[in-house]
Amino acid sequence: MMKKLFAIIFALLLGTGVANAAPSMGPSSSHDLDALWATAQTTYDLAQEDAVLLLESRRVAIGDAGDVATTVQRVVWIGTAAGLRAHADLRVPWNSATCTFEVTKLRTWRDGRWWPDAEKLSATAIVHTLPYAVDHADDYTTMRETMLLHDGVELPCIMETEYTITERGLPGADDVFVMAQRDPAVLVELTVSAPTALAPRHEEWNGAPAPAAGASDGRDTFTWTLRPAPALRLPVTAEPASYEPTVAWWTWRDVGALQTAWSSAFGKAAVAPAAVLDSLRAATRDAAGERARLEAGGRWLGEAVRLVRHDDRWWAFAPRPAARTWDTAYGHVLDRAALWAALLREEGWVVDPLILYAPQTEPEFGPPSLARHGRLVLRVRTPEPYGSRGLTLVCDPSDFSVHGETMLLSRPLLPLTDTPVGGRGWLNPPALSVDLRLAAGDSAWTGSGQVDGLSALEFSDQVTGSAGALTSWLGELAGSLVPGAKVPAAAVTALSPLRSTARFDVTAPFVKADDEGRRTLVIGRPHGGLLDLLPPDCRLEDATRASPVLLRSSWKKEDSASQSLSVSLRLPEGAVATRPADRAVENAAGTFKLTVTEKDGWLTYDRAVTLGADAGKPENWPALRALLLEEADAANATITWRPAQKK
Numbered sequence: 001m002m003k004k005l006f007a008i009i010f011a012l013l014l015g016t017g018v019a020n021a022a023p024s025m026g027p028s029s030s031h032d033l034d035a036l037w038a039t040a041q042t043t044y045d046l047a048q049e050d051a052v053l054l055l056e057s058r059r060v061a062i063g064d065a066g067d068v069a070t071t072v073q074r075v076v077w078i079g080t081a082a083g084l085r086a087h088a089d090l091r092v093p094w095n096s097a098t099c100t101f102e103v104t105k106l107r108t109w110r111d112g113r114w115w116p117d118a119e120k121l122s123a124t125a126i127v128h129t130l131p132y133a134v135d136h137a138d139d140y141t142t143m144r145e146t147m148l149l150h151d152g153v154e155l156p157c158i159m160e161t162e163y164t165i166t167e168r169g170l171p172g173a174d175d176v177f178v179m180a181q182r183d184p185a186v187l188v189e190l191t192v193s194a195p196t197a198l199a200p201r202h203e204e205w206n207g208a209p210a211p212a213a214g215a216s217d218g219r220d221t222f223t224w225t226l227r228p229a230p231a232l233r234l235p236v237t238a239e240p241a242s243y244e245p246t247v248a249w250w251t252w253r254d255v256g257a258l259q260t261a262w263s264s265a266f267g268k269a270a271v272a273p274a275a276v277l278d279s280l281r282a283a284t285r286d287a288a289g290e291r292a293r294l295e296a297g298g299r300w301l302g303e304a305v306r307l308v309r310h311d312d313r314w315w316a317f318a319p320r321p322a323a324r325t326w327d328t329a330y331g332h333v334l335d336r337a338a339l340w341a342a343l344l345r346e347e348g349w350v351v352d353p354l355i356l357y358a359p360q361t362e363p364e365f366g367p368p369s370l371a372r373h374g375r376l377v378l379r380v381r382t383p384e385p386y387g388s389r390g391l392t393l394v395c396d397p398s399d400f401s402v403h404g405e406t407m408l409l410s411r412p413l414l415p416l417t418d419t420p421v422g423g424r425g426w427l428n429p430p431a432l433s434v435d436l437r438l439a440a441g442d443s444a445w446t447g448s449g450q451v452d453g454l455s456a457l458e459f460s461d462q463v464t465g466s467a468g469a470l471t472s473w474l475g476e477l478a479g480s481l482v483p484g485a486k487v488p489a490a491a492v493t494a495l496s497p498l499r500s501t502a503r504f505d506v507t508a509p510f511v512k513a514d515d516e517g518r519r520t521l522v523i524g525r526p527h528g529g530l531l532d533l534l535p536p537d538c539r540l541e542d543a544t545r546a547s548p549v550l551l552r553s554s555w556k557k558e559d560s561a562s563q564s565l566s567v568s569l570r571l572p573e574g575a576v577a578t579r580p581a582d583r584a585v586e587n588a589a590g591t592f593k594l595t596v597t598e599k600d601g602w603l604t605y606d607r608a609v610t611l612g613a614d615a616g617k618p619e620n621w622p623a624l625r626a627l628l629l630e631e632a633d634a635a636n637a638t639i640t641w642r643p644a645q646k647k
Contacts, residue, residue, distance in 0.1 A: 023112035028105070028160060029073055031055055031187075037158065039186050040077060043228055046156075051076050051083030053185035054158070056229070058177060062194035062251060068173045069166040073105070076183070079156045086182060087159060090148040093131065094165050095314040097142035105162035108152040115152025125149045133310040137330050139320060140308060171261040171317060173200075174250035174369040178240050179208055179226045180233070188229040192249050193221040200249040203367055208245035222249070233546035233618070235537040238358040241372065243548055248367050255368040256418060261317060262370070263417045266353060269319040269335075272342035273326050280343055290382060290391050291402060291465050294344075298400030301340060307398060308332045316370055333376050337397035341378055344395070350381040352419045357412035358550070374414065379405070379421060404461035406497045428498070429559035430456035432529050436481065436506060439570040445485075445508040451477060451501070451526075456552070457563070458500040459528055463492065473528070474504045480527035481567065482508045518642045522634060523567055523605060530563035530609060531631065540628055549616035549624060560590060564608040570601055574644025577603055580636050589615040589623035592630040596639075605639065607631075 025033040036054040044052050057073040076087050094101050106125050108115045116122050127147040134140035150159050179188045192200050199220040204210060211222035224247050232240055240246075252258045283300035287293040305325060312319075312334035322339040325331040331339065341351045355374035376397065382390035392405040408421065415421045431454040438447035451474070453459045463470040471487050478485035490504035513519050525531055533552040551561075571577060583594040590611040597604050609631050615624050630636060 025109055025114070025158070026118070028075070029057070029162070031057075031075075033075060033158075033160075036075065036186050037077070039228075043186065044184060046077070046079055049083075049184065050080040051078045051087055051183040053077075053181055053183055053188070053229075055187050055189070056181050056185050057187075057189045058191070060173075060175070060190075060192045062173055062192070062198055062200070064195055064198075065168075066170045066172075067166055067168045068170055069164055071162065071164040073160075073162040075158065075160045077156065077158050081155070083183070084153065084155065088150050088153060090161065092146045092148060092163065092165075093311065093314075094144050094146065095142055095167075096144050098168055098314070098318075100166045100168075101144070101146060101163065102166075103148065103163045105160050106148055106150065107160050108150050109158040109160070110152055110154055122149075122151050125151060131310060133308055137308045137328070139324070139328060140310065140332070143310065143314065172250070172252045172258060174248075174252060174258075174367070175371045176241050176246060176248045176369055178232075178244050178246050179224070179229055180231060180240065180244040181229060182232060184231045185226075185229040187225065187227045189226075190224045190247055191221065193219050194251060196220050198251050200251050201367070202247060202249040205241065205246040205248065206243055208247050211247075235539070235542070235545065235547060237537055237547050237550050238373075238535065239550060240547070242550070248369060250367050250369055252368045255414075258368040258370070259416055259418050263353070265317045266319060266338055266341075266416070269321050269338040270342040270345070271322055272339075272346045273323040276326055276343065277346055280347070291393060294380065294393060294395065294402045295465055297343070298340075298395065298402055301336075301343070302400040304329060305336060305339065306330045307336065312376075313370060333398050336400075337376055337378060340395060340397050340400065344378070344380055348383065350383060352379045352381075352421060353377075353416040354379060354421050355414040355416065356408070357414070369414075379408065402465065404464065404497055406456075406458065406461050409456070409497065428455050430454060430530065430533065430561040431563070432457040432526060433564045433566075434477070434481065434526050434529075435566045435568075436478070437568045437570075438482070438506065438508070440510075440572050440575075443510055445482065445506070445510070445569075447506050448503065449474075449478060449506050450503045453500045453528075455498060456533060456561075457528070457530065458496070458498060459502075460495045460497060460500045462528065463500070463502065464495070470502065471504070474502060476527045478504070478506050478508070480524045481565070482506070482521065482523065483511065484509045516642070518640050521569070521639045521641075523565070523607070523637045523639070525631060526563065526565060530561055530611065531628070533561070534628075538628075540625060540632060543625075545621040545625075546618055548618050549621065551611075551616050560610040560612050562608065562610040565606070567605045569603045569605070569639070571603060571641050572643050573601075575641050576644070577639060577641040579603065579605070579639050583630060583636060585627060585630055587623035587626060588612075589620045589627055592627045594630075594636050603639070607636070 040052050040054055053076050055075040059071040061069045078084050078087055103121060103126055106121050129145050129147060130141060131143050131145045134143050148161060177190050194200055196218055209224055209226055211224045214221045280297055284293045284296045287296040308330050310332050312332040315334055319338045320335045322342040325335045325339045344351050354377060356377050357374045378395040380395055381392045394403040394405060394407055413421055433452045436449040438445040462473040471490050474490050475487040478487050485506055485508035487504045487506060490502055492502045494501040511520050535550050538549050579596040585592040592609050594607045609627055614620060
């Protein structure tokens with residue numbers, strides 16, 4: 001009877017439509033949020049996710065007068081506190097001097113309704129703040145960091161955010177949009193529209209989809225969609241655009257148009273204040289050599305003009321005059337670059353600004369673009385008399401440090417003037433070999449060593465500049481191999497951006513003996529060696545890895561980078577030594593080999609590792625990790641010895 005009653009009630013509810021009255025989120029900017037949410041529930045195991053993006057959208061509208069309106073729309077399901085920290089309270093930077101900022105949606109879906117209201121914005125949810133970095137830099141206080149806060153948050157929930165930043169007066173526009181996001185997404189969408197005369201060109205990388213194109217009312221529109229879109233592969237690297245699905249677009253006619261627009265603005269700013277030149281010359285008067293003069297000037301300028309650590313791309317085409325940067329005694333990287341370039345040009349240097357990009361899977365930079373994160377540096381050259389090649393150095397305005405031109409080799413570059421910069425690759429694969437010969441005295445090792453570096457592992461930049469740079473760097477090298485080692489004297493036998501060789505004397509104290517009189521020598525990994533080409537995200541504790549290892553150099557696919565270390569020890573007569581077992585590993589990433597031999601009273605320890613050009617590929621991470629673990633294993637590096645027992 002009771003079952004029959006329930007059946008009747010259920011039928012009545014169906015007839016009146018109450019049973020089908022599940023709350024609906026409704027459409028938003030032509031997207032069916034309910035359909036996206038239904039797809040998320042069937043596509044992902046929500047119990048295993050911090051957050052899932054239902055929609056990640058960028059809509060870029062380019063106007064005739066150079067205004068660029070970018071609308072960001074994000075709808076995200078959040079299931080954990082980690083997801084909440086990533087998506088709930090947003091900080092959006094914009095420049096109030098050149099931009100307008102409008103928020104259109106800021107709401108939370110929970111318990112079958114939008115909080116605080118489907119169509120209204122909370123009066124307390126939008127907070128315009130001044131970025132901390134510009135708090136004491138009045139010329140930059142047009143910058144805003146707007147906080148977007150969500151009301152009605154309770155886990156789990158769905159949040160929607162939509163805002164538009166319109167930047168005015170740009171001579172051109174470009175962007176590099178990585179379609180993979182921090183969290184998995186049901187739909188990622190990029191739309192770019194522009195007048196037909198300014199129709200953007202585009203490239204798709206790493207499997208990104210081709211756009212759907214359309215034209216209407218004198219405007220061309222391109223739309224890229226990816227559904228579903230995987231999360232960024234972990235760990236996240238410095239350059240995900242080099243391997244994740246990515247769209248690059250630009251309105252520049254060619255790279256020359258970008259160079260002209262940028263260098264024109266930079267050139268107007270880079271006019272040296274006359275009074276500053278006398279102070280610069282006084283600060284560099286006692287410097288011996290051109291590089292030393294640059295370094296002395298950089299140290300002086302670094303003390304005079306503090307760095308404002310803020311993204312300078314908001315002023316890419318409007319740097320402050322160099323005189324203003326000097327008068328205020330502060331500047332972000334771009335303004336400090338304009339001041340430094342102005343002073344260097346007055347001192348006779350040829351200065352070419354360029355952007356140096358992070359290592360990638362391929363050392364090339366394609367379209368003209370300022371959107372990709374890079375490092376603004378100044379290539380400086382002495383005038384080249386009678387066609388001979390002058391001195392070339394690189395100045396970094398972030399800290400006014402000076403580097404050799406080696407840092408420009410085999411790296412993606414974007415010249416900001418029409419002067420050819422180079423960026424050529426290495427002639428040979430990177431290689432480092434170190435040989436030490438040490439004899440045991442009463443309480444210390446004494447001996448000599450030689451180091452030879454090739455291509456990316458040459459060391460000319462580290463050992464030039466100051467008078468003590470050579471012995472200092474070699475001391476670090478020797479100390480990384482033998483604890484406490486010092487280098488009292490050294491000499492260079494070859495020094496160039498392609499190959500460097502040096503010889504040096506070494507002294508190192510014995511490690512304290514244990515209770516049984518045994519002494520231990522752990523032979524470390526060479527400072528400045530092959531492992532220093534690995535990025536910070538390459539961690540041996542990560543048993544699995546989905547993203548590639550972006551090496552800090554590249555070489556031809558048929559070559560391998562190598563590092564060899566040979567330490568010969570003459571132990572006291574009659575000493576008994578315990579040495580590591582020989583090891584050899586060969587796999588898809590390269591090779592590792594360790595041998596220890598004894599001959600004519602010398603114990604010789606040889607260790608070598610090579611990495612192939614494909615060592616950084618994600619599928620080769622287990623093999624690469626195995627080689628690195630062998631190199632890092634103390635058992636492969638420890639020699640124990642005990643003097644002969646007295647009778």
